[in-house]
Amino acid sequence: MAQKPKVAITWLGACGGCDMAVVDLDAGLLDVADRLDIVLWPVALDFKYKDVEALADCSLALAIISGCVRNDEHLEIARLLRQKAGLVLALGACACFGGTPGLANFSSRQAILDFVYRDSPTVENPEGTIPQEKSLVNGHTLTLPAFHEKVRALRQVIAVDYFLPGCPPPPQLISQAINAVLAGDLPPKGSALAPRRALCDVCPRNRKKPARLEITQIRQIHEVETDPDYCFLEEGILCMGPATRSGCGETCISNNMPCRGCFGPVAGVEDAGTKHLSALASILRTEQYFDLAQLVDTIPDPAGFFYRFTQPVSILGKAALKMHPLDKERP
Amino acid sequence: MENFNPRIVCFSCKFGWGYLDPHKDSLKGVTHWVPVACSGKIDAAHILEAFSKGADGVLVLVCPEGDCHLQDGNFKTEAKVFLLQRILPSWGLDSRRLRVIAAMNPDGEKIPALVRDLAAQIAHLGPARLFADSPAAGQEAEPAAVRGSFSASW
Known part of the structure; x- marks a missing residue:
């Protein structure tokens, strides 16, 4: 029997709604699990990133990635899956356009940290503690991923083959997308796996x-x-x-x-x-x-209204990202 | 900012502005002039694209009320400009950098002066850089559009 195609499903800067949409395939999920070998799905199954790192390049048939890219962990996992997967599907509005987290790009990184850890009326933080990338606890160094200046859509950090938008995408389109990949019946790369009309x-x-x-x-x-x-x-x-x-x-x-x-x-x-x-x-x-x-x-809030899901990929949003090149942000 | 000369992109309706100027003399002094057939054709994306490519100000010249050759393109573009003026401060751009003028000038002789006028008014803001202008500044009681300050009989 031929080996089942390997698939990774992961979330970056996401709420988990897209993963829930995959779970909403319901009994169809059993069929998917029957035909595919899921090698990574942090929301539902216990796999480690090192298992994915051990795979040969391009050995995954498909990587389904939801969520935006806001920190170094998101970036690292996105790049790892791009390297290991033949096809990358951006799942959901955050992965496709930055989504609602992208509205944070109307503020600066500093303004966000100031509000969340200092100025918000519900915050009690007299020592002004804010998250550090490295901190020493009982002689051990603990690390956190670096928090980037801006939110990015997936295609702004890696090449994305297909897009499936939605907040969350409907299970029916997810099912169609997986079947299309299995059957090799796919539109030209760069397409959205959704109708073209308004x-x-x-x-x-x-x-x-x-x-x-x-x-x-x-x-x-x-x-x-x-x-x-x-x-x-x-x-x-x-x-x-x-x-x-x-x-x-x-x-x-x-x-x-x-x-x-x-x-x-x-x-x-x-x-x-x-x-x-x-x-x-x-x-x-x-x-x-x-x-x-x-x-x-x-x-x-006109700007928030018009760019509710698409701020990072808009004309001025892209121009703003150019002011903060990704590689300069990395340590 | 005394020596700063803002780069102004001027979009204008061909039906109302400069069509009687056979030698395009009105182009003199206007480096970035984009005449279009009906101001309704000016897309909101064109205006933002101008800002993203380095314009410090954008001037939109439309026909006066009731004078649109194609029914109401001027009205639609004014509405686009008003909406854009509301979103520019969120991008850290002063809304005074975008101006719409509803009037008519077939000779086009006024265009360089209007461009210079906008440049003079925004020179103190400095170069347009995203998230650089004070967000409150764009909310001042600047008239959203200039109209009625000159007649359609030029």
Whole structure:
């Protein structure tokens, strides 16, 4: 019997939601485990990094990596798996675009450490202790991975073959992706293993969209009793659907929550935030030109809203990363 | 910063700005001028791209209200600029570095002066570097757009 293809599943700077999505394959997971040899999966199984280091280069059929890259451990594991795996799949919004952790790039490393360990109202830290890369405890040196200046998406530190966005990605797409790898039936490298069209194209609320959408007042979801069949934008609720890739299964939409954009931009778009911004700009309407500026002022945290999942891979996000070259950060 | 000369990228609508200038004399003094057919074509990404490639300020010249050759491209681009002005401070860029002017100047003779005017107004901010401008500075009560200061009859 031929040897089963080896697969590694790991998380970097992640919440574990993507791993839970893999677990959500449910009984399908047994089938996956039957056809694949899982060599690393820190969330679910007990393997050590040294077992992976001992493998021959390119001996893994696939490495499924979720989470962003924020510290030296993330970087090291990403590079190790790139070396050992024939294919690397970036799983989830954090690995694909930086995700919500990427919003930390609007602050500096120092500002984050200051707030978390000193200024936050719930912190009691009179000695001003902050984590150190090396500390001496009872004559032993303990180490922590270096905390980088900025969050990076996976493709900004290693070559990534395929992307599967989502926060988290739906189990059905994960299952399709694994089957596609096993069958060798894959699109060109660099593709996202998700539909190419925008969410509005498949949105069940689209049927009752007016011919000409106009937003005259921006409202939050909790301020409106929405009709489950009506387009959110028509009611003035900001929804990322026009500029977000479909494939998520419309779980938010069908639970009466507007799209937040976790599937990232549609195929061929570099900067998701500006596409959301342009889509919104085209449907804002005011009686007077002057009122337009006041209308946009009612959007809370515009930068966080437009770049909720894609800050590190956006135009200015990439420019900001260039100011902090990765190799200079490493000791 | 006395000798600092900000690099300004100017996007303008071809229908309203400079189309009567056969020799493009209005280009004189404007190093980075990008005329486009309808300001609605100016993408938010173009403006951010300009900043990421070293522009210190971006000037967007659109047609006045009701004068868009293609219905409402000027309105859409103004909305884009207003939204961009709200997100620039999060990137540590002063929102005064981005200006939109809704007027018309077929000869294009005013364009160099408008570029110089923006350059003069932001010179004290220094070169545009991400996360370098004070976040509060961009929130000052600077008019979001300049309009009505000159007529459409130029």
